[in-house]
Amino acid sequence: MNLGDYSRLSISAASWKRLLAVLAAVVTAGSLVLGLAGPAQAAAAKTTLTTAVSATTVTAGGKVKVTATLKRNGKGLPKSTVRLQQRTVGAKDWKTIAKAKTNLKGQVSATAKGLRKDQEFRAVFAGSSKARKSASGIKKVGVKQSIRISSTSTTSPTAGQTITVKGKASSGLVGRTLYLQQYKDRRWTRIASAKVTQSAGFSLAATAQSAGPLSLRVHAPAATGISAASSATKKFTVYKWYYLADSTPLSAYATGTGIRFVGGPATINGVRYVNSLLGVLSSLDAEDDIYLDMWDLKGKCRQFEATVGFDDEVFEAPAGIFAAFVDDEMHEIGHIAADEYVKSRIDLRHAGKFSVGMSWDGASSGVGIAGFGNAKVLCSARP
Structure with missing residues (x-):
């Protein structure tokens, strides 16, 4: 086609409008693709x-x-x-x-x-x-979390006695199980358990098993969202009754005057005492025939108890003089006739040496078995 052909082309007004509309759409689309449509919008900042x-x-x-x-x-x-x-x-x-x-x-x-x-x-x-x-x-x-012991049922328990421990725990421990623990063999061992009440209180009880030192605490183990907690340690000294007839006295190793007691049963005022310290008192005894035994308590005992008198099987026994000695202090138990008896109880706190003794009163007549029925001491260790 040559220029002469172009001159022969004619375009109607309607065609021109359609052509211009298409060109405008193409230009607009191109501008959007190129990011040229209007001012840029700011992105949200970090x-x-x-x-x-x-x-x-x-x-x-x-x-x-x-x-x-x-x-x-x-x-x-x-x-x-x-x-x-x-x-x-x-x-x-x-x-x-x-x-x-x-x-x-x-x-x-x-x-x-x-x-x-x-x-x-x-x-x-x-x-x-x-x-x-x-x-x-x-x-x-x-x-x-916190645990506080507010009271214990005893401060000086005896072996076999129940110790009850009461106190308060923090609110986060309500409903959880607490453990009463005993320190033994260089570690804490559980001996009782109980749940914390809705008022955050607790009560735990265990039996003192043996004489000697006892350390107790209340412990809550850790759990999800809850830290472990322990109370302060409560320390006790547990005491136990020991029969003197089962313990060897210092006088067994000593020499000198004095007659040793013999362990055995006796019936005093109708009651049988299996673990007694006994001897024979007679109006034929010499003035210095005295029964005397001594034990080393080492300051670990609290009390002495015995029923003192004559065995019921002898009816014509003489009267006797009975006494005990706490270190250098004499405790006169009494002048006791054959048909009499005395319940003796002596404080032994802080005592080092302890002795019991008896002899004929020097005036009455007869022969009888006498002594200390079930003589025993309350100690934290065997004397």
Whole structure:
């Protein structure tokens, strides 16, 4: 086709309009693809959110202040809604404890009160057209549990006696099992258990097994969201009754005057005493025929008890003089006739040496078996 052919082309007005509309659409689409349509829109800026707590450990029932700080481009972002959230350690779901707009420094704060178990805290920002959403890291607050022994049923137990321990625990331990523990062989051993009541009280009981020192405490093991806790240690000295007839006296190793007692049974005032210290008193005895035995208590005993008198099987026994000695102090038990008896009880606290003795009264007549029925001492160790 040559130029002459072009001159012969003719385009109608309607065709021109359609052509211009197509060209306009193509240009508009090209401009959008190239990003040239109007002024550019600013993208939402990245934000950072941090959480701080006023303490990392509190006592049960305590409180902690939680503060969240929202920043954009390193500066505090004000007037933005932030939620502070809390959950017990080990729990899945979060609970919102505060929802507020940040101040000029980009901060929001709240106080969590009455904490019973270990807690976790975080902050959440939902974002806006100018600031991206963000969440803080998690801050953990440990709740320190407590156990306090308020009373014990005895302070000086005897072997075989039940010791009851009562007290209060912190609120986080309500419903949990506590253990009464004994320190033995260089470790703590469980000897009893009980649950903490709804009023946070507890009562535990165990039997003192043997004489000697005894250390007890109440313990709660750790669990999810709950720290381990122990009470202060309660120390006892457990005492036991020991028959003197079963213990070798110092006089068994000594030389000199004096007659040793013999262990055996006796019936005094109709009662049979199997573990007695006995001897024969006679009006034929010499003035210095004295029964006397001594034991080394080493300050570990509290009390002496015995029924003193003559065996019922001898009806014409003479009277006797009976006494005990605590270190250098004499305790006169009495001048006792054949048909009499005395219940003797002597305080032995802090005593080093202890002796019992008897002799004919020097005036009456007859022969009889006499002594100390079931003579025994209450000690923390065998004398």
